[in-house]
Every structure is written in C-alpha cells, then in structure tokens.
Amino acid sequence: MRVVILSGGSGFLGTAIRNQLGLLDNIHVLIPSRSPREPLHDHEEFIPCTITSPQDVEALIGHASTRGTLTHIINSSGAFDMGDAHEETPEHLGMLFDANLFGPWTLARAAAQEMIRTSTHGTLTTVASMAAVQITAHQAAYQIAKTAVLRLSHLLAEELAPHGIRANAVLPGYIVSDEDAESPGQAKRTNWVRVSDVARMVLWCMSDASAPLTGGALPLNHLPPG
Numbered sequence: 001m002r003v004v005i006l007s008g009g010s011g012f013l014g015t016a017i018r019n020q021l022g023l024l025d026n027i028h029v030l031i032p033s034r035s036p037r038e039p040l041h042d043h044e045e046f047i048p049c050t051i052t053s054p055q056d057v058e059a060l061i062g063h064a065s066t067r068g069t070l071t072h073i074i075n076s077s078g079a080f081d082m083g084d085a086h087e088e089t090p091e092h093l094g095m096l097f098d099a100n101l102f103g104p105w106t107l108a109r110a111a112a113q114e115m116i117r118t119s120t121h122g123t124l125t126t127v128a129s130m131a132a133v134q135i136t137a138h139q140a141a142y143q144i145a146k147t148a149v150l151r152l153s154h155l156l157a158e159e160l161a162p163h164g165i166r167a168n169a170v171l172p173g174y175i176v177s178d179e180d181a182e183s184p185g186q187a188k189r190t191n192w193v194r195v196s197d198v199a200r201m202v203l204w205c206m207s208d209a210s211a212p213l214t215g216g217a218l219p220l221n222h223l224p225p226g
C-alpha cells in the first residue's frame with residue numbers, strides 16, 4: 001500500500017487534491033491537521049498534528065509506516081496575508097513562515113529521511129505560488145515565504161536525486177473554484193487557475209508520468225475558456 005501524506009488537506013485546494021486521490025487504487029491518505037475532521041473517502045485518515053512540530057511529525061511518520069510504505073508527500077499547507085516589508089512584525093512573519101515554509105520543511109525533512117531509510121523512490125510535491133516568481137507589492141512575508149519554499153523544493157531535488165526521490169513544485173496563480181471558473185467572462189482573467197486543474201497537476205507530479213522531472217517549478221496560471 002502506498003501512503004500519501006497531504007498537508008493542508010482540510011483546505012480549499014487540499015479538498016480538491018483529496019478528490020483526485022480518491023480516484024486512485026492501492027493508496028492510503030494521511031491528512032495532518034490542527035483541526036481534524038470527517039474523511040471524505042474510505043482511504044483517508046485525519047491525524048491531529050501541527051506540522052511545525054518535529055514531535056508531531058515524527059509520530060505521523062511512525063503512523064504512516066503502520067499503514068504501508070510512505071511514498072508521496074504533498075505539501076499544500078499555506079496561509080496568505082497582506083503586509084509591507086517595512087512594517088512586518090516578528091509575530092506576523094512567524095505565522096506566515098510557519099504555514100508556508102517551516103511546516104512543509106519539517107514534514108519534507110522527516111519524510112525524506114523515512115524514504116531513504118526504506119529505499120523508497122518517492123515524491124515530494126510542494127504547492128508554492130506564482131508569488132515565488134512574480135513580485136507583487138504589499139504581500140512581503142507571503143512572497144518571501146513562497147520564494148523560500150520554492151528554493152527548498154529545488155534543493156531537495158538536488159540533494160535527494162541520488163536516492164531516487166523527486167521534488168517538484170507547482171506555482172498556482174489565483175485559484176478559483178470550478179463553479180466560479182464557469183462564470184461568464186472569467187476566462188479573460190489573467191493569472192487565474194481552476195482548483196481542479198491545480199489538483200490534477202499535483203497528482204501528475206506524484207505520478208510515473210512525471211518520472212523524468214525533478215526540480216520542476218510549474219506555473220499554473222491559465223483558465224481555459226469553458
């Protein structure tokens with residue numbers, strides 16, 4: 001049984017990713033969450049966990065090994081807020097860095113060690129943002145955290161390639177629900193992307209179809225006309 005750990009699985013994009021994972025066989029999905037809720041699919045399990053806590057993550061990885069082989073990490077954890085660089089406070093930086101960088105890093109680190117220990121050729125997929133590559137004022141902490149998490153993904157790709165572990169990032173623009181994407185005129189919006197399209201690209205990153213790709217940073221910023 002392949003085990004997937006999906007951080008941010010309780011969120012907007014996380015729910016769409018869970019719907020795509022629900023179509024796969026031979027897979028068990030663990031969702032670390034500060035507020036666990038009811039699963040949507042038979043093979044899902046919410047685990048009480050704060051992903052910035054090494055102790056919580058260690059317990060999560062231990063639990064994964066009782067369910068099968070930890071093969072895929074999807075880091076969809078994140079938080080957004082506005083703020084100018086010259087006005088940032090340590091508390092606000094801490095909140096945005098925890099959600100977007102330190103949590104995903106803590107999880108990726110522990111998972112990579114487990115994949116190396118079990119000789120598993122797994123995947124680490126990070127949901128960064130177009131904010132990592134496009135400068136937009138008044139969202140300083142978010143932009144810096146997303147830039148850092150993208151660099152983290154690139155470094156993981158370099159360092160883990162000898163172990164057969166791949167690391168890729170998707171960079172969504174503004175994610176809209178499938179319903180909103182269908183509204184007249186929305187296709188003209190630049191930098192928008194449909195949530196189910198992002199979820200499908202995340203699953204592509206963890207699939208054998210993307211086997212030649214590591215260190216990728218895939219911009220997802222196109223809303224095809226309906």
Ligand SMILES: NC(=O)c1ccc[n+]([C@@H]2O[C@H](COP(=O)([O-])OP(=O)(O)OC[C@H]3O[C@@H](n4cnc5c(N)ncnc54)[C@H](OP(=O)(O)O)[C@@H]3O)[C@@H](O)[C@H]2O)c1
Nearest residue numbers: 008010011012013033034076077078079099129172174175
């Ligand atoms: N929505 C967009 O337009 C957009 C655009 C580009 C990129 N993204 C990125 O896509 C990912 C998913 O976004 P989303 O819109 O689905 O977000 P969301 O609905 O707000 O969900 C955020 C998730 O992050 C988890 N999380 C873990 N630690 C956190 C912390 N310290 N603070 C806040 N949340 C924490 C939450 O899990 P628990 O509460 O269960 O612990 C929650 O499931 C994020 O990385 C986001 O930056 C989103």
